[in-house]
Amino acid sequence: RKEVEQDPGPFNVPEGATVAFNCTYSNSASQSFFWYRQDCRKEPKLLMSVYSSGNEDGRFTAQLNRASQYISLLIRDSKLSDSATYLCVVNIFSGGSNYKLTFGKGTLLTVNP
Amino acid sequence: DGGITQSPKYLFRKEGQNVTLSCEQNLNHDAMYWYRQDPGQGLRLIYYSQIVNDFQKGDIAEGYSVSREKKESFPLTVTSAQKNPTAFYLCASSIARASGANVLTFGAGSRLTVL
Numbered sequence: 494r495k496e497v498e499q500d501p502g503p504f505n506v507p508e509g510a511t512v513a514f515n516c517t518y519s520n521s522a523s524q525s526f527f528w529y530r531q532d533c534r535k536e537p538k539l540l541m542s543v544y545s546s547g548n549e550d551g552r553f554t555a556q557l558n559r560a561s562q563y564i565s566l567l568i569r570d571s572k573l574s575d576s577a578t579y580l581c582v583v584n585i586f587s588g589g590s591n592y593k594l595t596f597g598k599g600t601l602l603t604v605n606p
Numbered sequence: 607d608g609g610i611t612q613s614p615k616y617l618f619r620k621e622g623q624n625v626t627l628s629c630e631q632n633l634n635h636d637a638m639y640w641y642r643q644d645p646g647q648g649l650r651l652i653y654y655s656q657i658v659n660d661f662q663k664g665d666i667a668e669g670y671s672v673s674r675e676k677k678e679s680f681p682l683t684v685t686s687a688q689k690n691p692t693a694f695y696l697c698a699s700s701i702a703r704a705s706g707a708n709v710l711t712f713g714a715g716s717r718l719t720v721l
Contacts, residue, residue: 497648527709536696536712537649580648584708594639594708596648 496520499581499597507605510571514600516581517563524592526557528566529580531599537580540566571604578602608633612697612713619684619691619720627682627716629697637702638680639710642666643694652695655680656702684718692720 499516506512518526526543541548543555543564554567564583568575581597610631619625631638637656641649651664655674669688674680680699684691695716700708 525708529710534694534717536715537710538712539709542709592708593651594710596641596650598646598648 496595497581497583497597500600503601505603506571511569512571514566514579515563516597518583520585522586523583524586525584526564527582529582531578573604576604610699610713612716617718622686624683624685627695629680630678631699635699635701637700639698640682641696
């Protein structure tokens with residue numbers, strides 16, 4: 494099982510749709526979780542951290558399920574500007590005082606007019 | 607404004623040549639990282655450094671070298687030993703938290719093409 498695995502996509506949705514991405518991780522010692530957004534040929538940028546109780550930022554909602562080892566990202570009322578690749582990132586404890594950030598391959602979202 | 611600057615943005619290299627990618631940050635971050643991204647792939651860690659004069663290999667360090675002589679700078683050399691160097695290279699930095707909850711700030715990337 495891969496350390497971090499995302500929905501392969503791509504997702505094509507109309508404007509205004511609700512879309513959800515899932516991400517699973519294999520290491521139960523994982524400590525922290527993030528969603529990053531990457532536009533075509535650009536660098537990734539932090540979209541939101543994912544907290545144990547779940548968190549919301551405007552149209553974006555992130556959830557964490559430690560028992561099942563997955564995180565999700567929900568986008569409501571999607572906009573054309575939401576078109577991007579969404580990267581799931583998991584910070585895994587790797588012994589001593591070392592942590593390793595592991596990235597999923599990303600899920601491409603295209604929002605159509 | 608604080609940020610990370612990578613240069614050059616685009617670079618072409620002949621096979622057998624070494625090339626050095628620059629990464630400078632003025633965020634006062636302790637930790638710096640180099641990632642490689644290939645089309646349709648996730649980011650893979652090449653090297654990282656949590657403190658000046660110290661760095662560790664990531665998952666794909668073979669054919670690469672780094673130095674961390676200053677807090678602000680973490681250059682990456684792609685050597686001729688790297689078999690498939692054409693890729694998008696991303697430098698990042700973060701505050702080094704003991705909890706591991708490290709949020710990364712990325713530079714704009716350097717796109718290397720080997721001819």
